[in-house]
Amino acid sequence: MRRRATDFRRPVRRKVPDAFWWALCCAVILLFVYILSKGNKIESRPALSKKTYKHDKIMEGLNITEEMLNSNSVARQLNDQISLAKAFVVIAKESNNLQFAWELSAQIHNSQMLLSNAATRRVPLTTRETERAIRDMALLLYQAQQLHYDSATMIMRFKAKIQALEEQMNSVTEKSSKYGQIAAEEVPKSLYCLGVRLTREWFRNFNLQKKLKDDRQMEMKLKDNNLYHFCVFSDNILATSVVVNSTAVNSKNPNMVVFHLVTDEINYAAMKAWFAVNDFHGVTVEVQKFEDFTWLNASYVPVLKQLQDSEIQSYYFSGNSDDGRTPIKFRNPKYLSMLNHLRFYIPEVFPALKKVVFLDDDVVVQKDLSGLFSIDLKGNVNGAVETCMETFHRYHKYLNYSHPLIRAQFDPDACGWAFGMNVFDLVEWRKKNVTGIYHHWQEKNVDRTLWKLGTLPPGLLTFYGLTQPLDPSWHVLGFGYTNVDPQLIERGAVLHFNGNSKPWLKIGIEKYKPLWEKYVEYSHPLLQQCNFH
Numbered sequence: 045m046r047r048r049a050t051d052f053r054r055p056v057r058r059k060v061p062d063a064f065w066w067a068l069c070c071a072v073i074l075l076f077v078y079i080l081s082k083g084n085k086i087e088s089r090p091a092l093s094k095k096t097y098k099h100d101k102i103m104e105g106l107n108i109t110e111e112m113l114n115s116n117s118v119a120r121q122l123n124d125q126i127s128l129a130k131a132f133v134v135i136a137k138e139s140n141n142l143q144f145a146w147e148l149s150a151q152i153h154n155s156q157m158l159l160s161n162a163a164t165r166r167v168p169l170t171t172r173e174t175e176r177a178i179r180d181m182a183l184l185l186y187q188a189q190q191l192h193y194d195s196a197t198m199i200m201r202f203k204a205k206i207q208a209l210e211e212q213m214n215s216v217t218e219k220s221s222k223y224g225q226i227a228a229e230e231v232p233k234s235l236y237c238l239g240v241r242l243t244r245e246w247f248r249n250f251n252l253q254k255k256l257k258d259d260r261q262m263e264m265k266l267k268d269n270n271l272y273h274f275c276v277f278s279d280n281i282l283a284t285s286v287v288v289n290s291t292a293v294n295s296k297n298p299n300m301v302v303f304h305l306v307t308d309e310i311n312y313a314a315m316k317a318w319f320a321v322n323d324f325h326g327v328t329v330e331v332q333k334f335e336d337f338t339w340l341n342a343s344y345v346p347v348l349k350q351l352q353d354s355e356i357q358s359y360y361f362s363g364n365s366d367d368g369r370t371p372i373k374f375r376n377p378k379y380l381s382m383l384n385h386l387r388f389y390i391p392e393v394f395p396a397l398k399k400v401v402f403l404d405d406d407v408v409v410q411k412d413l414s415g416l417f418s419i420d421l422k423g424n425v426n427g428a429v430e431t432c433m434e435t436f437h438r439y440h441k442y443l444n445y446s447h448p449l450i451r452a453q454f455d456p457d458a459c460g461w462a463f464g465m466n467v468f469d470l471v472e473w474r475k476k477n478v479t480g481i482y483h484h485w486q487e488k489n490v491d492r493t494l495w496k497l498g499t500l501p502p503g504l505l506t507f508y509g510l511t512q513p514l515d516p517s518w519h520v521l522g523f524g525y526t527n528v529d530p531q532l533i534e535r536g537a538v539l540h541f542n543g544n545s546k547p548w549l550k551i552g553i554e555k556y557k558p559l560w561e562k563y564v565e566y567s568h569p570l571l572q573q574c575n576f577h
């Protein structure tokens with residue numbers, strides 16, 4: 045789903061000189077900072093042995109390479125913002141919005157001063173002294189988006205340059221700051237087009253509807269516990285298609301594979317149409333919409349009950365309730381989506397099933413997955429790949445250990461794990477009342493002091509002591525934000541594009557897109573009509 049060349053060919057030609065100069069400036073600044081840091085070190089090395097431990101720490105803070113690799117570094121965040129702001133200056137000038145270009149430039153200058161001061165005084169920047177600059181800049185970046193600048197296109201161009209620079213410095217870091225999220229929230233036009241056309245097709249073509257209606261054999265398969273059942277909860281047709289297709293293509297027995305898709309009202313007809321017109325090696329596909337689940341109501345589900353609370357609504361939807369301290373990411377209505385919370389209700393969604401493999405819609409499957417269904421979960425409910433190889437993916441990273449309830453019940457060093465490819469034993473789930481455990485914690489978190497938002501923290505609480513670690517090759521993470529070990533890619537059964545750089549977005553990481561695009565039929569008439577690729 046690459047961009048269409050005609051989309052921006054004309055403006056690009058005029059932008060090249062400007063963009064080029066900015067990239068050059070950027071490179072020079074980075075080089076300068078780097079040389080400065082080197083110079084400092086050489087200068088002070090002879091004195092180093094005499095200095096105290098405290099000084100040693102300060103020296104450490106001066107290692108710019110390290111600083112830029114550190115996910116908590118405010119200097120890095122400033123730097124990321126500057127790069128993006130520069131891109132917007134170019135667009136602002138192009139659009140003749142000189143006032144805004146001037147404001148951006150002034151703020152860029154301001155942030156650069158902070159960085160260069162820090163480099164000369166030999167002490168790393170603190171959150172307190174940069175808070176204001178970061179917030180002011182974030183506000184401008186947000187305004188730029190409101191001005192309908194095509195951020196994704198520009199960001200992609202700049203990202204390529206930044207990536208090249210970063211590779212020179214041997215650094216691969218998550219673009220965790222706000223701009224990545226801004227670009228990630230844009231729904232590509234092609235996907236929207238596909239949904240509309242499929243919906244039209246569905247209502248025009250009665251044969252399609254009939255084809256699904258009276259298929260008794262399929263009805264049987266949906267409940268047959270001797271088969272391999274997978275579930276995906278998504279509103280993205282193409283992503284879901286890749287999950288189903290890649291599972292089917294790599295399956296030894298595709299006729300034993302059953303996919304249970306749940307989507308929302310808006311995408312329901314389109315999703316049904318897509319899986320009716322395409323065949324995926326004979327796998328069985330069921331499509332439901334969550335609006336049909338009567339048990340999913342405010343009297344049963346705490347998340348829905350809490351949503352009726354106006355204070356919580358404003359927390360999600362308004363900008364200023366906490367001085368912008370919550371990342372924009374978590375303000376995304378996506379995090380409210382019931383499709384995200386459905387993973388806590390799998391036994392309710394599939395009352396007849398005993399075991400299900402849960403897949404996120406941003407994964408691609410590379411191997412036969414039937415082996416997952418014979419893994420002994422040792423009485424546990426959730427089979428998942430652990431993520432604490434790096435020390436920071438432990439419980440204390442995700443939960444508020446100042447809270448007595450958390451401190452009393454959860455080991456802060458317990459290993460985190462990831463959603464995305466999970467084996468769920470629904471018999472044990474029902475027996476151990478795991479949905480009840482989830483409700484308990486969700487209700488305790490009404491004031492959002494246990495965790496902020498998202499589904500991983502409540503998942504860690506809910507499945508605490510009920511999770512069986514799986515071999516890491518079953519689920520390889522990081523394709524949406526970082527470099528992944530090529531050996532792991534080779535061996536991985538399920539590759540997960542977690543992170544902002546989804547393979548269907550312009551900002552997807554180019555070198556990983558082919559892993560996913562392999563399973564898209566770009567010659568499909570509908571995809572052609574909607575300008576995919």
Ligand SMILES: *[C@@H]1O[C@H](CO)[C@@H](O)[C@H](O)[C@H]1NC(C)=O
Pocket residue numbers: 085107108109110
């Ligand atoms: C700076 O940090 C990087 C990455 O941790 C390390 O490889 C490098 O040796 C450090 N440089 C100095 C001069 O300490």
Ligand SMILES: *[C@@H]1O[C@H](CO)[C@@H](O)[C@H](O)[C@H]1NC(C)=O
Pocket residue numbers: 338339340341342343344
């Ligand atoms: C809400 O869900 C509960 C529990 O599943 C169910 O008993 C009740 O009938 C539902 N209420 C409505 C109005 O559908």
Ligand SMILES: *[C@@H]1O[C@H](CO)[C@@H](O)[C@H](O)[C@H]1NC(C)=O
Pocket residue numbers: 477479480481483484
């Ligand atoms: C499951 O847990 C909930 C909340 O903790 C409780 O109200 C409910 O009675 C439990 N159900 C069973 C069957 O134990």
Ligand SMILES: *[C@@H]1O[C@H](CO)[C@@H](O)[C@H](O)[C@H]1NC(C)=O
Pocket residue numbers: 444445446447448492493494
């Ligand atoms: C963590 O929990 C404590 C104790 O309840 C609370 O005072 C504090 O505000 C919480 N922190 C966050 C970030 O919510």
Ligand SMILES: *[C@@H]1O[C@H](CO)[C@@H](O)[C@H](O)[C@H]1NC(C)=O
Pocket residue numbers: 285289290293322323562563564565
């Ligand atoms: C499924 O993937 C294969 C390649 O692995 C591709 O040839 C085929 O067109 C895809 N099918 C659909 C319906 O996307």
